[in-house]
Amino acid sequence: MTAAGRAVPGAGRLTPLAIGAVAASIALLFLAYPLASAVLGAFVRNGQPVAYANLTLANFERFLISASYQRALWHSLIAGAAATLLATTLSLPMAYALARVAMPLRATIMGLSVLPLISPPFIGAYAWIILLGNNGILNNLMRQWLGFGLPSIYGFPGVVLALALSYFPYVFLVLQGALAAVDTHIEEAATVAGASRWRVLRTVTLPMILPATAAGMLIVFIKAIGDFGVPSILGGEYQVLPTLIYYQIHGFFNLNAAAAIAMVNVGLTLLALAALGWINRRRAVATVTGTARSASRPVPPALRCVAIGYVWLVLVVANLPQVVTVLYSFSERWGDTLLPSVYGLENYRRIAGELAGPAFNSVVLAGAATLVCLVFGAVTAQAVARGRIVGRWAVDLVIMVPFVLPGLVIGVAYLVAFNEGPLVLTGTATILVLAYFTRRVAFVYRSANAAILQLDHRLEEASSICGASWATTMRRITLPLIAPALLAGGILVFATLIGEISVTVLLYSAKWKTLTIAIYEYLLGNDIAKASALGTVTIILTLALVAGASRLAGRNMADMFR
Amino acid sequence: MLSIRGLTKRFPSPQGELLAVDRVDFDAAAGEFFTMLGPSGCGKTTTLRMIAGLESVSDGAIVFDGRDFARVPPQQRNIGMVFQSYALFPHLSVFENVAYGLRTRGMARPEIARRTDEVLRALQLDAFASRLPATLSGGQQQRVSIARALVYRPSMLLLDEPLANLDAKLRVQMREEIRRIQREFGILSLYVTHDQEEAMAISDRVALFNSGRLVQVGKPRDIYRRPATLFAADFIGQANFLPARLAGRDAAGAKLTLPGGTALVVRHAAALGAEEAVRVPPGADALVMARPERIGIGPAGAGLRGRVLRTQQLGGCLRCVVAAEAVPGEITVDSWHARGEPAEGAEVGLTLDAAECLAFLRPEATA
Numbered sequence: 001m002t003a004a005g006r007a008v009p010g011a012g013r014l015t016p017l018a019i020g021a022v023a024a025s026i027a028l029l030f031l032a033y034p035l036a037s038a039v040l041g042a043f044v045r046n047g048q049p050v051a052y053a054n055l056t057l058a059n060f061e062r063f064l065i066s067a068s069y070q071r072a073l074w075h076s077l078i079a080g081a082a083a084t085l086l087a088t089t090l091s092l093p094m095a096y097a098l099a100r101v102a103m104p105l106r107a108t109i110m111g112l113s114v115l116p117l118i119s120p121p122f123i124g125a126y127a128w129i130i131l132l133g134n135n136g137i138l139n140n141l142m143r144q145w146l147g148f149g150l151p152s153i154y155g156f157p158g159v160v161l162a163l164a165l166s167y168f169p170y171v172f173l174v175l176q177g178a179l180a181a182v183d184t185h186i187e188e189a190a191t192v193a194g195a196s197r198w199r200v201l202r203t204v205t206l207p208m209i210l211p212a213t214a215a216g217m218l219i220v221f222i223k224a225i226g227d228f229g230v231p232s233i234l235g236g237e238y239q240v241l242p243t244l245i246y247y248q249i250h251g252f253f254n255l256n257a258a259a260a261i262a263m264v265n266v267g268l269t270l271l272a273l274a275a276l277g278w279i280n281r282r283r284a285v286a287t288v289t290g291t292a293r294s295a296s297r298p299v300p301p302a303l304r305c306v307a308i309g310y311v312w313l314v315l316v317v318a319n320l321p322q323v324v325t326v327l328y329s330f331s332e333r334w335g336d337t338l339l340p341s342v343y344g345l346e347n348y349r350r351i352a353g354e355l356a357g358p359a360f361n362s363v364v365l366a367g368a369a370t371l372v373c374l375v376f377g378a379v380t381a382q383a384v385a386r387g388r389i390v391g392r393w394a395v396d397l398v399i400m401v402p403f404v405l406p407g408l409v410i411g412v413a414y415l416v417a418f419n420e421g422p423l424v425l426t427g428t429a430t431i432l433v434l435a436y437f438t439r440r441v442a443f444v445y446r447s448a449n450a451a452i453l454q455l456d457h458r459l460e461e462a463s464s465i466c467g468a469s470w471a472t473t474m475r476r477i478t479l480p481l482i483a484p485a486l487l488a489g490g491i492l493v494f495a496t497l498i499g500e501i502s503v504t505v506l507l508y509s510a511k512w513k514t515l516t517i518a519i520y521e522y523l524l525g526n527d528i529a530k531a532s533a534l535g536t537v538t539i540i541l542t543l544a545l546v547a548g549a550s551r552l553a554g555r556n557m558a559d560m561f562r
Numbered sequence: 563m564l565s566i567r568g569l570t571k572r573f574p575s576p577q578g579e580l581l582a583v584d585r586v587d588f589d590a591a592a593g594e595f596f597t598m599l600g601p602s603g604c605g606k607t608t609t610l611r612m613i614a615g616l617e618s619v620s621d622g623a624i625v626f627d628g629r630d631f632a633r634v635p636p637q638q639r640n641i642g643m644v645f646q647s648y649a650l651f652p653h654l655s656v657f658e659n660v661a662y663g664l665r666t667r668g669m670a671r672p673e674i675a676r677r678t679d680e681v682l683r684a685l686q687l688d689a690f691a692s693r694l695p696a697t698l699s700g701g702q703q704q705r706v707s708i709a710r711a712l713v714y715r716p717s718m719l720l721l722d723e724p725l726a727n728l729d730a731k732l733r734v735q736m737r738e739e740i741r742r743i744q745r746e747f748g749i750l751s752l753y754v755t756h757d758q759e760e761a762m763a764i765s766d767r768v769a770l771f772n773s774g775r776l777v778q779v780g781k782p783r784d785i786y787r788r789p790a791t792l793f794a795a796d797f798i799g800q801a802n803f804l805p806a807r808l809a810g811r812d813a814a815g816a817k818l819t820l821p822g823g824t825a826l827v828v829r830h831a832a833a834l835g836a837e838e839a840v841r842v843p844p845g846a847d848a849l850v851m852a853r854p855e856r857i858g859i860g861p862a863g864a865g866l867r868g869r870v871l872r873t874q875q876l877g878g879c880l881r882c883v884v885a886a887e888a889v890p891g892e893i894t895v896d897s898w899h900a901r902g903e904p905a906e907g908a909e910v911g912l913t914l915d916a917a918e919c920l921a922f923l924r925p926e927a928t929a
Binding site for chain 2: 456458459465466467468472477480481
């Protein structure tokens with residue numbers, strides 16, 4: 001009898017196999033299969049079946065011959081890079097100020113800093129048109145007072161601005177964490193050695209947080225080049241890869257061309273991810289040790305005011321879109337004044353009849369996906385944390401892939417795979433739930449995994465010894481103890497799914513129109529009043545959910561996104 | 563009865579395989595208090611966890627009352643276990659913690675309440691039934707964990723260093739308590755500890771482990787008086803080791819010459835293991851082991867000559883640390899005689915109680 005020949009006791013012999021099998025079939029059926037279909041589809045002309053004889057590079061050739069393809073690729077790269085730079089430029093002083101300057105309302109500041117992540121970016125994007133568009137409020141005010149207006153917000157400037165402000169929290173959180181972890185003794189050593197504040201920053205602090213900065217920047221870049229909502233609202237003629245994919249599908253239903261563009265998009269993401277992995281490996285070597293001491297040092301009052309002022313300025317600007325959306329929804333007239341001139345509930349009365357359907361759909365779809373995430377996430381996290389699993393690769397795949405792939409790419413892959421062939425799901429609620437699940441299961445998994453790792457494994461052993469089966473132990477001991485973490489992860493999944501658009505926009509059908517799609521349609525139809533009312537409902541719903549989840553988990557809202 | 567045969571545990575490790583438990587054999591009888599003792603990393607806890615079914619078995623067999631445990635999951639072994647960290651379910655009340663094993667057995671509610679109350683009373687926990695574990699003291703938590711393990715009348719109780727988290731005074735109190743409960747329930751108990759004093763105090767029998775091997779099994783008194791190896795002699799109690807030359811062997815025992823020419827006939831002689839032989843200084847054939855209380859101390863003249871370096875009053879007994887002529891290191895002597903006690907610096911003579919001394923011979927000298 002050998003160790004390898006026996007299952008680890010306590011789990012029974014079938015459980016690890018069963019969990020592994022479920023994870024593997026999900027990985028195969030709902031990730032590997034759609035992705036493989038999309039890859040194959042990218043090498044076949046539109047309308048032709050997938051066969052060896054039909055393989056062609058025609059879909060990719062367009063990147064060589066079509067000007068619109070080349071522009072979209074270039075725009076994705078340049079707008080992504082510019083948004084990343086802008087986000088980093090905003091975040092670096094903010095993170096430094098927060099880490100080194102004593103500041104009132106720190107918890108509030110951290111909470112406000114992640115609001116842009118919570119509210120769907122495309123809703124905020126429209127607020128920039130309300131403010132800075134050709135007939136925008138701020139633009140009109142400027143013309144009134146200064147005699148000239150801003151150039152058009154459509155295209156590059158708007159896309160970069162909205163993307164940077166939507167995704168800056170990712171780099172800010174990483175920077176803030178890294179700065180908080182820097183041993184302040186090192187900085188003090190430099191100060192004692194005679195270095196000025198600026199010199200310490202330049203020669204000691206910044207080099208130490210450089211890897212973290214790069215990692216944060218790459219996350220923003222990946223998010224920015226995968227975003228569909230912002231460029232579709234603010235882009236106008238300025239197309240990027242995700243909007244190009246969207247028009248290939250909605251304009252021509254050319255899934256093969258869309259798949260090819262998606263491959264290029266994934267290629268960019270993979271490059272960024274490889275860079276991220278490389279940086280993370282180097283980061284492990286240069287890890288800075290933390291001290292329990294407060295890192296705030298005495299700062300001249302003037303400098304302190306500047307720091308506090310700057311932090312709040314960034315917060316206000318970043319959250320302006322959300323505020324404007326809410327204000328707009330409650331306004332009945334808002335012309336060329338700073339604030340609406342007439343307030344009222346007219347917009348809500350107008351959407352009242354149209355709210356129930358999409359809201360119901362959003363809640364049902366997001367709820368079903370959340371449930372699946374909870375069950376799968378909890379069971380696999382337990383199995384992985386306790387080393388009782390066969391086929392870990394499948395779990396890793398299910399957990400990692402959604403981070404790699406933009407939503408639109410998952411959407412394309414699902415369309416290609418489930419539009420025809422053995423399993424036809426297009427137009428059903430199931431396809432949305434499955435796509436949501438693959439996009440978000442990582443949230444639950446990671447939060448459950450962390451909770452289980454903190455749990456003394458002897459509790460589960462004690463339960464087995466007392467005669468409890470694996471299922472009883474799970475139900476009576478493990479689950480109740482990780483319930484707060486699970487619930488927090490679940491609410492986060494639910495909240496972000498309520499605001500999901502990039503997968504939804506490709507996979508929804510008339511019967512399963514969600515809140516975000518309804519808003520998107522209002523925006524396309526230029527009915528901003530209705531869009532803002534529905535947007536406000538969505539923003540407030542998601543915000544309340546995330547705030548509830550963070551209370552439940554006993555963590556600051558900002559920590560839920562780290 | 564519990565029979566352990568050739569029990570082996572190999573862990574994969576970067577340097578190949580790690581042999582955590584190496585061909586361990588022993589039997590433990592019903593109602594016995596059986597302690598597995600040894601330094602940390604000696605394999606005692608791994609052995610216990612294999613018996614519990616929490617660790618897979620690499621090789622060997624665990625048979626309990628004729629039933630081979632190989633294919634029996636821990637849930638079905640009907641054992642009770644007390645963990646070092648107590649492992650109380652933090653979200654369940656004391657009552658629910660204790661009742662847990664009855665609920666998993668699908669017992670009727672009134673029966674669960676009756677049995678749980680009974681055990682809670684036996685362990686003086688009835689006043690805390692509705693409290694959560696976190697609100698109890700360490701000693702109380704310990705008792706809850708014992709109650710939880712006993713309530714469903716398991717056929718064997720496993721205790722994994724249950725006293726390690728308690729302070730010294732409570733530790734002594736609790737070990738008496740555990741012993742009392744064990745006698746009361748009459749249950750075969752396997753107890754793991756690294757504290758030799760604890761093991762000696764409460765066990766019917768002790769199994770001494772070292773680097774994955776079982777060194778010796780026996781009653782505490784036998785292990786103390788007749789340790790099988792140098793390690794056992796050293797690990798349990800205080801021991802002096804004196805290098806000696808072998809002068810000859812006959813029916814009476816081994817004739818040894820101590821440094822300074824003192825002759826000693828030792829009846830109990832054991833062969834040294836290969837590793838242990840290294841500890842015998844060059845030029846000697848044997849080490850003579852003498853417990854501190856088995857060495858007489860008197861005025862210089864008889865036996866080994868030495869000088870008292872320092873003394874220490876330990877309750878009723880005086881401990882003298884003596885530097886003896888031609889003997890490396892120090893010799894510890896415990897003297898119970900009230901009169902004529904040697905002062906520090908005094909010249910003394912040491913006499914060994916040959917009947918209670920043990921000789922460990924080099925293998926080549928044994929032949």
